[in-house]
Amino acid sequence: MQDQEKYDIDEEPAxxxxxxxxxxxxxxxxxxxxxxxKPRELISDQYLQDPYPLVGLLRENxxxxxxxLGNRFWLTRYDDVTSIFADDRNYETRPKTWFYNLGNYxxxxxxxxxxxxxxxxxxxxxxxxIAGEILFGWDSGHFDLAMEFCAKIPLQLxxxxxxxxxxxxxxxxxxxxxxxxxxxxxxxxKRNGLDALKNLETLLNPIFSDRKKEPGTDFISAIAQxxxxxxxxxxxxxxxxxxxxxxxxxHGGLANLWFNLLKHPNELGKIREDERxxxxxxxxxxxxxxxxxxxxxxxxxxxxxxxRLLPKGALMMCSAAGANRDPRQFSTxxxxxxGRKDLCQREPRGQYRADGLPSGIAFGLGQPSIYPAxxxxxxxxxxxxxxxxxxxxxxxxxxxxxxxxxxxxxxPRLRSLLLNEMHTCWExxxxx
Amino acid sequence: xxxxxxxxxxxxxxxxxxxxxAQRKFPHMPLGEAVDMGFTEDGVPLIDPRIFDSxxxxxxxxxxYRILRDHYPVYYDQLHNSYFVTRYEDITNCYFDEIGFNxxxxxxxxxxxxxxxLELSGxxxxxxxxxYGRHLVGAALTKRLYALEEIxxxxxxxxxxxxxxxxxVTDNERGTVTVELGKAFxxxxxxxxxxxxxxxPQEARQQFTWWYDAMMSGxxxxxxxxxxxxxxxxxxxxxxxxxxxxxxxxxxxxxxMGDNICLDIISELCNSEIDGDVMxxxxxxxxxxxxxxxxxxxxxxxxxxxxxxxxxxPDQLEKVREDSELWDTAFHEMLRHSxxxxxxxxxxxxxITLHGVHIPAGSLIHMVxxxxxxxxRIFTNPEEFNIFREDLYSGKILRSGHDKExxxxxxxxxxxxxxxxxxxxxxxxxxxxxxxLDKTLRNVRINSDRMPKDIDxxxxxxxxxxxIRELWLDFDLPK
Numbered sequence: 001m002q003d004q005e006k007y008d009i010d011e012e013p014a015x016x017x018x019x020x021x022x023x024x025x026x027x028x029x030x031x032x033x034x035x036x037x038k039p040r041e042l043i044s045d046q047y048l049q050d051p052y053p054l055v056g057l058l059r060e061n062x063x064x065x066x067x068x069l070g071n072r073f074w075l076t077r078y079d080d081v082t083s084i085f086a087d088d089r090n091y092e093t094r095p096k097t098w099f100y101n102l103g104n105y106x107x108x109x110x111x112x113x114x115x116x117x118x119x120x121x122x123x124x125x126x127x128x129x130i131a132g133e134i135l136f137g138w139d140s141g142h143f144d145l146a147m148e149f150c151a152k153i154p155l156q157l158x159x160x161x162x163x164x165x166x167x168x169x170x171x172x173x174x175x176x177x178x179x180x181x182x183x184x185x186x187x188x189x190k191r192n193g194l195d196a197l198k199n200l201e202t203l204l205n206p207i208f209s210d211r212k213k214e215p216g217t218d219f220i221s222a223i224a225q226x227x228x229x230x231x232x233x234x235x236x237x238x239x240x241x242x243x244x245x246x247x248x249x250x251h252g253g254l255a256n257l258w259f260n261l262l263k264h265p266n267e268l269g270k271i272r273e274d275e276r277x278x279x280x281x282x283x284x285x286x287x288x289x290x291x292x293x294x295x296x297x298x299x300x301x302x303x304x305x306x307x308r309l310l311p312k313g314a315l316m317m318c319s320a321a322g323a324n325r326d327p328r329q330f331s332t333x334x335x336x337x338x339g340r341k342d343l344c345q346r347e348p349r350g351q352y353r354a355d356g357l358p359s360g361i362a363f364g365l366g367q368p369s370i371y372p373a374x375x376x377x378x379x380x381x382x383x384x385x386x387x388x389x390x391x392x393x394x395x396x397x398x399x400x401x402x403x404x405x406x407x408x409x410x411x412p413r414l415r416s417l418l419l420n421e422m423h424t425c426w427e428x429x430x431x432x
Numbered sequence: 433x434x435x436x437x438x439x440x441x442x443x444x445x446x447x448x449x450x451x452x453x454a455q456r457k458f459p460h461m462p463l464g465e466a467v468d469m470g471f472t473e474d475g476v477p478l479i480d481p482r483i484f485d486s487x488x489x490x491x492x493x494x495x496x497y498r499i500l501r502d503h504y505p506v507y508y509d510q511l512h513n514s515y516f517v518t519r520y521e522d523i524t525n526c527y528f529d530e531i532g533f534n535x536x537x538x539x540x541x542x543x544x545x546x547x548x549x550l551e552l553s554g555x556x557x558x559x560x561x562x563x564y565g566r567h568l569v570g571a572a573l574t575k576r577l578y579a580l581e582e583i584x585x586x587x588x589x590x591x592x593x594x595x596x597x598x599x600x601v602t603d604n605e606r607g608t609v610t611v612e613l614g615k616a617f618x619x620x621x622x623x624x625x626x627x628x629x630x631x632x633p634q635e636a637r638q639q640f641t642w643w644y645d646a647m648m649s650g651x652x653x654x655x656x657x658x659x660x661x662x663x664x665x666x667x668x669x670x671x672x673x674x675x676x677x678x679x680x681x682x683x684x685x686x687x688x689m690g691d692n693i694c695l696d697i698i699s700e701l702c703n704s705e706i707d708g709d710v711m712x713x714x715x716x717x718x719x720x721x722x723x724x725x726x727x728x729x730x731x732x733x734x735x736x737x738x739x740x741x742x743x744x745x746p747d748q749l750e751k752v753r754e755d756s757e758l759w760d761t762a763f764h765e766m767l768r769h770s771x772x773x774x775x776x777x778x779x780x781x782x783x784i785t786l787h788g789v790h791i792p793a794g795s796l797i798h799m800v801x802x803x804x805x806x807x808x809r810i811f812t813n814p815e816e817f818n819i820f821r822e823d824l825y826s827g828k829i830l831r832s833g834h835d836k837e838x839x840x841x842x843x844x845x846x847x848x849x850x851x852x853x854x855x856x857x858x859x860x861x862x863x864x865x866x867x868x869l870d871k872t873l874r875n876v877r878i879n880s881d882r883m884p885k886d887i888d889x890x891x892x893x894x895x896x897x898x899x900i901r902e903l904w905l906d907f908d909l910p911k
Contacts, residue, residue, distance in 0.1 A: 035658035040485070043511070045455065069485070071513040071796045099510065101789070151441060173441070185510035187478040188470045195473075299794070311779055313794020315513045419511070 036061055039069035048416040051293055051423065052334075055322035064306035072315040073308070076322025078329040078358060080306060084297050084318050085361075091297040091316060096183045096243050100194065106240030109226050109233070115241065116379040118222035119161060123385055126160035127153070131393040135400045142407055146428035150255035153393055154247035161219045162242075168203065175199040179243060184420050200239050208235040250386045252291020252424035253282065257394060259414065259425040260285050260336045262406045267338045271398065278391045278398075281338045283345060283359075286324075288336045289414060290361065291422040293321040320361040321423070329358045401432035456480065458488040460887040463894055464815065466495035476503050481511040491886070491896040494815060497803035506789040514777075514796040515789070518803035520810045520840065522786065524833055526778060526799055527848035533778040533797070535850070545647070545664070545721040557849065575687040576629070580861060583624045584868040587617050591872075602909065609910075610879055613869075613903040614736060621865050622731035625857070626724055631683050631696025636670070643667045644724050668717040671698075675713050678702045697723070727854045733772030733899025734763070734862045739869075740900050741766055741817050743878050748819050753870065758819060759863045764826040765819045768805045768842035772899040775801040776846060801843040802897065810840050829855045872910065879904040 037057055041047060047054055058065045059076035067074055075081050084091050097105055109115050134149055134156075143149075158176065159169035175196040182193015208220055212233075215221035223238045261268040261281060271277045299314040310316075325333035330342055344359040380388070397404065406412065407429040416423045458467050467488060470478040477499050483489050489496060500507050500518045507516040517523055526533045535557070591600045591611065598617075601610040611617075623641050632640050643663045650660015675698065682699035684692040695703070701716045711719075742749040742762060752758040778797045783790065791797065806814040811823050825839040833847030834840045845852035852858070882904035884893040893900070 043455070069512065101508070103790075147441065155441075185481055187480055191470070191472055191478065298792070302794075311794050313779070313792050 034062055034065065037065070039067045042067060042070065042074070043419055048419065048423075049413070050415075051319075051321045052325060055319045056325065058319075059322045059326060064308050066308070067317070070315075070317075072317045073306075073310065074317045074319060074322075075306070076319045076326075078323040078326040078361075081318045081320070081323040081361060082358075084316055090300055090303055092300050094296070094298060095240075097240060099183050100190070100197075106234070106236035106238075107228065108244045109223050109237055109241050110245060110382075112222070112226050113379065114222040115219065115226065116382075118217060118219040119245075120379040120385055121217075122161040122219055123157060123389055126157060127389045127392050128396055130156040130160065131396045132400075135397060138401070142429050142431055144427060145258055145404075145430045146255045146412075146425045149393075149397070150258065150425075150428075151251055153254065153389075154250045157250075157389070158242070158247070162204070162207070163218055163220070164207075171203055172200070175203065176242070179239075180246060180248075181418070181421070183243075184418060186418070197239060197243070200242070201235050204238055205235045208238055245382075248292055248422045249286075250390060252422040253286060253386070254390045254393065255425045255428065256289040256291055256414065257282055257285040257390060258397075258430075259412055259428060260289060262404070262428070262430065263412070264336050265405075267336060270338050272402075275395060275398065277338050278394055279387065280345065282387055282390055282394075283343060284336060284338055284340060287330070287343055287359070287361075288324065288333075289423070290320040290324055291424045293416070293423045294319045294420070318361075323361050401430075404430050404432035407431050456482045456486075458483055458486045460488050461492060461495075463492050463886075464495055465492075466499060479504065479507065481509040484509065484512065489897070491894050493802065493897050494806055497800065497806060500800075501803060501807055501809075505787040506791065508789060508791075514798055515791055516798050516800055516803075517786070518800045518807075520804040520807040520843065523775075523799045523801065523804045523843065524847055526797070527776075527846060527850065530849055531781060532784065533780055535776075535778065545718060575693050576685060577860060577864065578688045579628060580625055580864045581868060583628070584617075584621060584865050587621055587624075588868065588872055591616060604909065607909045608906050609908070610882070610904065610906050612882075613739060613905055614732065614901070617865070617869065618732045618735040618903075621735070622858075622861055623724070623728050625731075625861055626727040629685065629697060629857070630720060630723065631678070631685070631698045632674075639670075640724075644728050647721060647724070648729050664717070664721065667721065668713065671717045671720060672713045674698060675702050675716055723854070727858065729899075730772055730854075731858045731861050734767065734858060735865055736900045736903050737770045737772065737895055738763060738766045738862060738866060739905075740878075740895065740903050741769065743876065743905075745817055748817075752819070756867060759866060760859070761826045762819045763859060763862050764842060765817065765821065765824060767844035768811065768814075768824055769817045770895045770899070771802060771805060771842065771844035773801060773844055774897060775799045775803075776850065801846065804843040829859065872907070873905065874908045874910070876905050876907040879906045 037054065041054055055074075055076050058074050063075070063077050063080060065074040065076075075084060095108060097103075130153055131149070134152055138148070155173050155176070156169075158164075159172065162172070164172055178189075178196035179193050179200060182189045182191075182196065184190070204220070208224055211218070211221040212224040215225050220238060223241060224233055226233045226237070228237075261271065267281065271281060295318045297316045297318055299310050299312060299316065302312045303310050324330070327333050330340070342358075379385075410429040412425050412428050414423050414425050417426070461467055466477065467483065468477075469480040469483065472478065479496065479499060483496060497518055500516055505517070505519050505522060507518070508514075509516060517526060587598075591598050591609075598611065599615055602608075603610070620641065623644055624637060627637050627640050643666060646656070646663030647660045647667070649656045650658070650663065678699045679702045682695050682703055684699070685694055685696050687693050694700075698716065698720070701711055701719060704711060742752065748762070752762050776799050778799055779794055780791055780797060781793060783793050785791070805811070808814050811821070813821075823839065825835045825841040827835065829845060829851070830841060831847060831849075831851045833843070841847075845855040878892070880892065882902075884902055885891065886893050
């Protein structure tokens with residue numbers, strides 16, 4: 001209470017200078033009514049199952065919605081969302097370690113070219129084999145494409161990237177998933193996630209130490225051999241890089257791709273006619289049903305945008321679900337159309353508008369690569385790696401099961417299991 | 433992947449258990465006990481942030497605040513993207529640090545109330561507060577205390593009108609009277625006082641009460657937000673005309689002899705200049721809305737909670753009746769025990785680390801006054817209502833929050849620059865109103881049959897966060 005001791009009892013302390021001027025904050029109009037939506041609807045089961053009506057309502061009525069319950073601002077229009085992504089000066093991304101309150105634990109080394117190259121070659125070398133092995137195990141009966149194929153491939157790929165034995169992989173998977181799911185607000189999951197993170201460290205430490213001594217050309221070796229300014233790389237750097245890389249866009253995107261194709265046989269027909277259309281189906285999937293439906297950005301400074309005074313530190317909920325179905329950008333945005341003409345066929349981050357066309361916005365792929373994509377020695381972007389992997393696995397599936405279709409009377413749907421988790425299909429019963 | 437692993441994938445993802453995972457129904461616990469939300473490896477209880485939106489928390493908040501104070505003095509609630517500071521000393525330090533912790537512009541109440549004092553900082557806050565603050569304290573108010581008594585007497589006299597506007601139930605056979613204290617007195621009394629101090633003409637008082645009700649229920653983006661906004665719009669239109677009148681013909685508050693004491697608040701605001709500018713109608717409406725909100729609901733809650741607690745502690749009520757100066761002590765202990773103001777939000781201007789938690793600049797921090805009032809680092813047996821406790825400062829309301837010996841006041845009015853300017857008038861209203869009520873409420877007791885019940889269907893509903901909604905009283909028919 002030392003500050004108070006400066007003052008006599010009941011004497012007021014000298015006033016501090018005004019932090020913001022009255023005039024600045026007077027500019028924002030008061031009395032805005034937002035009666036069409038209740039903040040709790042944005043954390044409701046309805047939102048987890050089908051966020052599109054709710055974010056559509058926001059987009060058309062409250063383009064920068066002040067959600068008092070979640071202390072955040074929702075952006076749902078395409079131009080608004082993409083303007084945030086393109087504005088690193090005013091808005092920051094906080095890493096998953098921040099949400100874990102892990103301070104300086106480990107460093108994400110994804111920006112290192114050697115790490116990207118090792119990752120790229122591992123994925124390219126293994127994805128078809130992994131997909132093939134899974135399909136080999138599919139007998140003639142029903143098959144849950146969501147859990148047996150789409151969910152497993154990314155996890156198996158991690159096994160290949162990290163060069164894990166089957167025994168190690170069986171330990172890796174539960175810890176990895178718990179670690180990823182612990183990033184959110186749930187204290188039990190966070191506790192379990194932190195335990196899992198430590199387990200991963202223990203599991204990967206011997207391999208990391210070996211690669212440190214005898215490096216190869218693999219992903220772990222690439223991280224082990226990175227040169228940091230102040231210290232040697234440690235296994236925590238490997239764990240954090242895995243944590244940040246995640247698997248959700250690959251898993252969720254692949255599941256949503258097949259959900260969309262199987263629910264729209266005409267669109268699947270386009271691919272059967274010309275397999276090259278798979279790439280466009282992937283792009284349209286990320287636009288129409290992005291697995292990561294929103295991303296968080298924090299304002300670095302007090303700033304007036306979208307007709308509001310956004311305080312420093314404001315949480316901006318950038319909704320891909322809202323932006324990707326913005327009728328200002330896409331005609332009939334609710335429809336899944338493979339090869340739609342108003343979608344840019346480039347990296348779907350929104351910043352790029354090749355040919356003047358907007359792309360769908362897909363999160364979960366981190367920041368755009370800091371390296372230009374043109375020189376051949378550069379690795380492809382993470383987006384491109386994931387896209388090519390999804391296309392390769394899907395192509396194989398189509399070859400192996402050309403008559404694939406939904407099981408009669410099955411009614412697959414998309415949903416998030418928890419708030420801020422991916423919006424995808426968790427059960428997709430097929431025959432073929 | 434082996435068959436065994438493929439089975440475990442579903443289990444690991446725990447899909448079935450997670451369906452419906454966005455909301456959680458918490459069981460209602462015995463008062464003072466927290467729901468088991470899990471523990472860390474070290475045995476520290478976990479807090480599921482969904483508890484803050486639950487009915488359980490509203491009726492039984494204190495065990496959860498205790499967990500926060502003891503284990504997470506700075507708690508980051510990721511679901512609501514905000515921090516909670518819950519210890520008395522931390523909150524006090526933050527309230528005094530105007531540079532480090534700022535009020536929130538465009539806060540949750542601003543939609544309805546407008547740009548109010550609550551949201552200003554520094555010199556801007558001082559300039560505006562000083563215009564009307566003097567109406568609510570000191571000599572200007574002392575000369576007006578008789579008016580409080582008049583209003584209270586008038587309200588109670590309505591109990592006996594044949595039209596029965598206060599819905600009083602008289603049982604002549606048993607010689608008892610039954611009233612709901614809110615409807616009969618506490619809802620209207622503070623609003624009438626505020627309306628008079630503001631200078632709202634008598635004929636508009638009823639409409640004024642309606643605006644007040646609608647605006648209060650429309651705060652914070654609530655479900656009745658829209659109605660609150662409409663009420664504010666109505667109020668603003670009304671005030672516009674009133675302001676024009678008072679700019680030309682200011683009106684005065686008068687003392688018992690009919691002599692002018694000072695301008696009423698609206699006349700004062702109409703004729704004040706800040707930095708060479710007169711205040712706009714919108715600004716004046718915001719002032720009025722704040723004074724109404726601050727002086728209405730809180731005082732209503734204070735009267736209700738005070739009587740509820742005293743009637744549950746009849747030995748203390750008896751002592752208060754024996755020594756009328758103890759009404760003041762009881763008022764302060766009631767506010768410590770069950771204040772109806774939860775706390776105040778702040779933004780931190782710079783990155784800070786408090787109790788090992790890094791808080792990025794601009795974060796929303798809830799300073800939980802309710803929790804500070806139950807901090808056993810300051811108050812022993814904080815859950816106990818005891819007007820004789822020796823660790824609570826109950827004298828003249830101090831901005832510093834403590835007396836020269838370091839004895840702390842409750843946090844219901846806050847401390848520091850944003851100490852509630854209506855603290856003293858609220859105190860006077862509650863005490864004077866209660867003293868007048870006490871004259872009529874002979875042999876008063878709670879009518880348990882009519883009272884809202886707790887989850888067991890038998891016990892009376894606890895006060896919880898806020899104030900008690902209904903208080904049914906039986907008393908002996910006046911002779």
